[in-house]
Amino acid sequence: MDSLQGKGLSPRSQVVRRLIVMFTLLLVLTLAIALGSLWRIAVGLDQREAAQSRFHAQSALDQLHARERSYVLGHGFWQAAYDHLNGPNAAAWAFDQDNIGPTLYSQDGYYAVYVLDQDTSRYAMLAGRLSDQGLAAHSDSAARVLAQGRQAGQRGEAASGYLLFDGQPALFAASLIRPPALPHHLPAPSTVLVFIRLLDAPVLDGLGRSAGLRGFATATLAAAEDQPDQLPLEGSAHVLTWHTLQPGIELLRSVLPPLALAALIMALILSISARYAMRASASIDRSQQKMLASQAALQSSEARFKAVAEAASDWIWETDADLHLTYLSARFAELTGHAVEDWLGRPITALLDCDTGDVRRWLQGLATSQAAGSLRCQYHDRLQQRRICRIAARAIVDSGQCLGFRGTCSDITDEVAAHAQIQHLSQHDALTGLPNRNQLMRFLEQDCQGSGQVPLAVLMLDLDNFKPVNDGLGHAAGDAVLIELAARLSRSVRDCDLVARLGGDEFVVVLMRPGARSELERFCQRVISALQAPIDFEGHRLQVGVSIGIALSSQYPGSPAELIRCADVALYQAKRDGKHTWRFFSAEMNSTLAERRVLERDLRQGIGRDELVLHFQPRYKVDGVTIASVEALVRWQHPEHGLLMPDQFIALAEESDLIVLLGNWVLAQACSRALQWPLPVSVSVNMSPAQFSRSDVVSDVRQALTHSGLPAQRLELEITENVMLNDIEGALQTMNALKELGVRLNMDDFGTGYSSLGYLRTYPFDSIKIDKRFIQSLASSTSDRRVVQAIINLGRAMNMTVTAEGVETAEQLAVLNDDQCHEVQGYLLSRPVPHQRLVDLMAAQAQRPVD
Ligand code: C2E
Ligand code: CA
Ligand code: CA
DSSP states (O other), X not given: OHHHHHHTSOHHHHHHHHHHHHHHHHHHHHHHHHHXXXXXXXXXXXXXXXXXXXXXXXXXXXXXXXXXXXXXXXXXXXXXXXXXXXXXXXXXXXXXXXXXXXXXXXXXXXXXXXXXXXXXXXXXXXXXXXXXXXXXXXXXXXXXXXXXXXXXXXXXXXXXEEEEETTEEEEEEEEEXXXXXXXXXXXXXXXXXXXXXXXXXXXXXXXXXXXXXXXXXXXETTTTXXXXXXXXXXXXXXXXXXXXXXXXXXXXXXXXXXXXXXXXHHHHHHHHHHHHHHHHHHHHHHHHHHHHHHHHHHHHHHHHHHHHXXXXXXXXXXXXXXXXXXXEXXXXXXXXXXXXXXXXXXXXXXHOBBTTBOHXXXXXHHHHHTOOEEEEEEEEOTTOOEEEEEEEEEEEEEXXXXXXXXXXXXXXXXXXXXXXXXXXXXXXXXXXXXXXXXXXXXXXXXXXXXXXXXXXXXXXXXXXSHHHHHHHHOHHHHHHHHHHHHHXXXXXXXXXXXXXXXXXXXXXXXXXXXXXXXXXXXXXXXXXXXXXXXXXXXXXEEOOEEEEEEXXXXXXXXOHHHHHHHHHHHHHHHHHTTSSOEEEOOGGGHHHHHHHHHHHHHXXXXXXXXXXXXXXXXXXXXXXSSEXXXXXXXXXXXXXTEEEOGGGTHHHHHXXXXXXXXXXXXXXXXXXXXXXXXXXXXXXXXXXXXXXXXXXXXXXXHHHHHHHTOOGXXXXXXXXXXXXXXXXXXXXXXXXXXXXXXXXXXXXXXXXXXXXXXHHHHSOOSEEEEOHHHHHTTTTOHHHHHHHHHHHHHHHHTTOEEEEOOOOSHHHHHHHHHTTOSEEOSTTTOOOBOHHHHHHHHHHHXXXXXX
16 A cells, blocks of 8 residues: 555655654654663562562571571570480470470460470470370471481581471471580480471561561462562472562553653654645645646747747737837738847837827836736838737736736738728718718708707709619719719809718708808709709710709708608609709698608508518528528509509608518518528518617517517528617617527628727627628729728628628629628529519529539
């Protein structure tokens, strides 16, 4: 297990572990040595104590023996004893006269007294009484005692020793009985006096006291085998035992527990610190690993950064805190034409400057706020051409200190030019360069709503006989006429007035402070004459006329739209009254308005009577062959006027809630038709801005989807920028809600609204449709082509499908193909067709083998 774990450990952790193991071993060894010494001391102490106690016990015994011997010797080496005890009345002398009688028992504690001679006992006293039994009757050691007594007696001494007396260990002392001075002529004495003292408890206690030891006792040899402290009582088959103190064991007992506790605590501390050390080492390993990993990550991110820097369309820069360039990516040279080395070390402010602010101050602001930011700047490329760029920057901050700045720089010169052009186009008519309806409305709004309320005249002009020119000689002739007439019109007004083209052959002139009616009439006369002057076009003399309707704000104050409508009614009257003339709007002309009311009523009934029909115009992939989706375009089969086009009734419907009725009919019809198609392509439905303001389009669309069962992703809504003009916030919310239904949103007529690019960025559009106006001049006007290219690039950059509408010529299609437009729509590929015809077209495509 150890080695298994060891495998996962770093060298450092392994060293730490080895150190810990060594330290532990050292500690255990020290502890063992200490314990060993302690043990030796304890054992030595105990041994010494045992030896001392043995010595004391032995001395006590020796003293006892000496006492006994001298006592018996006192009675044996005695003339009277010699005389009487060898005589016939030994007992009378010994016992009755108490010479060696009861007092020896009662006072001196001898249990038995014998006088031995050869094999007999001449006198016997047992427990203070005369006994007729000799020593041999109580002990096996009678002969030994006799022999030892006689032997000692020859040396003038007494003998002492042990014997077993009636099974009890006992001490004997024996002395020859003889006169103190022995004359030579007498036979050698042979009788022996024997005193026997039982080694019973009182005797032993006394012995113990004299030895200074406790627990003196006797034990049989067998029982005493494992008693450490004993002295043999030879001849008695017993040993003397006592309690010895064991100071060594005591020492161990008192020292070991605290020692063990200390060892335990040390082991605990060791294990905790070992674990801590291992953990610390592991954490160092981990941070080291992390460091290695982040080093590796850093290296790979540097490599990635380099790859991105080389591949990006922007160039990347870095400066130090003083704004001197320290790094420029390779793209810098490609985009600016400058060599990287020429700029490294120079301040970035020498390269870039900004008309709306100071680059240095802006960067310093970023350092303070520590936020990222972007700024529009300009610089001069190597050819000294002014380029516009957007720099994005962020301060490089380390421990609160700004070390420099880094960021990207994107060249937006083309984007800015395209934007400016689109802005211009959104306010101007592309063909004539005159202000368009947008600018007209803005102009009128400024002057109608201003506090001064300058009186003005709105003149609506419509060319007479223009259609034959256009149809007979082609668009180019028509365009030439329109351009020339626009110029003549512009020349006939003052600077403060406005000439606008509404589209087709419709113009509007706004005259500020028009003066008296007669003055206005002279102006109209002048205009009619000026426009009637013939125009030379490729050898043809072209001549058109004009009819004018006039509305005066002083007479019929109202909104710009109302003024224009009045002028339109007056124009209608002028046309009816024979053309090439003018009419002032008057209340009586409301008959025209009445006619409109009739039409409105007809339309309301017509929707109910199912007089509306949908025609369908396919949208193709830019290959011009594959149908990508289909646009539904409404028509009205009027019972008297025949098939009416949307221009003739949509505006009317938009004036009332009819547009909601119409819009919902189109939605429902388009969805159910789409379900009948052989190809599962989506259907596009045009939504009028009026629908957004008059109805809840989100619920209308949801209803159309749920009623028909068409999957939401097959429905696309075409919305113009005008939807966003009135209520920017509300429109955004509505469009987000529509997106949540799952439908696609297409920005229709792109390029004709106000600030197209801004809307495109903010709103959730899936696709853009470039207005046909741009497509029509695609092949002839390079500036229009640049705008179209810019829109396509913009759409691609924002992941939007870009469609070009109004494609009428193969040349236009080829250009769009070159410019990588996604989808195309127009008469060249298919006009709007009735439903059955569309189904046939699709069936043909469905059968075509896929290549
Ligand atoms: P739009 O949405 O711009 O539709 C394209 C118009 O251009 C259609 O006119 C179509 O027939 C026409 N067109 C298509 N290809 C070409 C071409 O190659 N050259 C030329 N010169 N024109 C082409 P249409 O059908 O007369 O519709 C006119 C406008 O009426 C539409 O313009 C759209 O804004 C509106 N409209 C049509 N149907 C509906 C509808 O159901 N609801 C609403 N609210 N508006 C509709
Ligand atoms: Ca459309
Ligand atoms: Ca259009």
